[in-house]
Amino acid sequence: MLVEEIMKKSVVTLPATSSIREALQLLHKHRIRHIPIVSSEKEVIGIVSDRDVRDASPSILSRHDDVEDIQELDAEIKTIMSQPVVTIHPLDFVEDIARIFYDEEFACLPVVSQNKLVGIVTEKDMLYTLIHLTGTHVQSSHIEVKVPDVPGILPEVTAVFGKRKTNITSLLVYPYKDDPNYKILVFRVQTMNPLPIVQDLKEEGYELIWPKNVMGQES
């Protein structure tokens, strides 16, 4: 999956000469937490977060003035913006930018193409994409199979679903605890009645992690 598929294309920005007050108002109005600062050519020259703005504002405990009267907020935004800015490209892979979020602890990445700002991806967008990858956003049931970690295993298992004409909404593969000889396949399938598939999988000799047998379920 590419960044251009998940990025937001309409981005709230400010020029470097605008005031901190304007930034504060925009953050509130759009309920966002980051504003890229751009040149007249739409090049990203900095970024401010709600925390930067808050740090630049006087404490609400010591002052009782209206926002209009607070002089500190008249300062230019470039005095508090972070730079240089880590940016990403529309053709970057979502998996790779997840790594940036994790390593750098940023919560927002501007997307730049040919030196111009074209979009933005936040941690929240990233998590939403993850929800979609797990397939829990559409009607489905969950089946989990433990398989030997060998080439060709995946088409063998998925053929069982194919034979039952059951649509797979998502498939995740992850390691089995500490044993490198096995993998866990997690399927979300579009059916309310996974029993026939569960039966088929058992007959093919696969070990099911879910659904597990407790009682009464004839297997």
Place this chain on the structure above:
Amino acid sequence: MAQKCNGARIMTCKSAFVYSNSLLNYHFHSDHPFNQKRVLLTKDLLEASDILDQTDMIKPRMATEEELALFHDVPYIEAVKKASKGLLSDKEAMEYGIGTEDTPIFSGMHEASSYLVGATLEAVDAVLESNYDHALNLGGGLHHGFKRKASGFCIYNDGAIAINYIRQKYNLRVLYVDTDAHHGDGVQWAFYDDPNVCTFSIHETGRYLFPGTGNVNERGIKEGHGYTFNLPIDAFTEDESFIQLYKSAFEEITSFFQPDVIVTQNGADAHSLDPLTHLCASMQIYEKIPSIAHQLAHTYCNGKWIALGGGGYDIWRVVPRAWAQIWSIMKTGNKLEGEIPITWQQKWNEEATVSLPTTWHDDKSKFPTIPRKAEITEKNEKVLESALKYTKNKRVL
């Protein structure tokens, strides 16, 4: 007229049992887990127990297309009609979620589904027009049906249609309570932005089970925010925890919402023996579910309570007993106890694929021991707390 029903004391309420054999025509194929023979088995069990006879019964009618369109899109209804006659193309069928493994096409499916809806509407009119206190349609409760899509064994969503029917014809505020082990998604989404319809679904968490939704943070949107309640409980939940959550939430929500009428969906698939789900309840919850609904309907709604069927896939050992309790509570205020009538056992013994139960209660010593019971109970309590956190705030305002 018989003495007016009073839930606090035990007297006879005037109740209607909606039934005719036309409800049994909703039949996909012989291997399909959704089997309306359950309705017949329940009726038969009640007759054998001497608490149901012809004078209690009212006949269902076929819902009109205008009534179906109270919830469903007209092109969808047209597609079902075509499928019913075998004239729907595969491509169209796919678009409307019909012809799948879950909801296959069968001849006459439009008529059969319209009867289930009409039966629910008759139940509504019995209570809101014809001075019945309660009415029961075990053929209904098809809560997965969407506006323009069939899903999860459901074609027309009789619950959603009936609630719109109540809103338009009687202008009453409706509390919908769904105790099926699967999330009541179709009805929830139908009224997600509506503050006059409150939905409450208690179900096995969607982590493993279809449809996957029904998280505690699904609370409604716009004006309807705060009028959707979900209690997703853990797999392997047992009686005590289920009943504790159901009772606390139902009481709290009813007090908060102050409904004019209660509609319950009574799927009977949270039982340990149900093949499709992973909860571990016994018959005990199926005594409590209707008795608490009955009591709250009397406390808040002058008795007005319409109960529907729903899921339930162990059609011999679980569903007839569970559903019979709803009628028993409705009609007599008491649960059924002791031995299952021998006549019923003899009548169905041969056809049954498993040995039939002999008592109304389950022998709990035959149930599995759940090793993580304490953790499951604790986790469910957290879910309850989270689901109800706004009802307390709102009442202060």
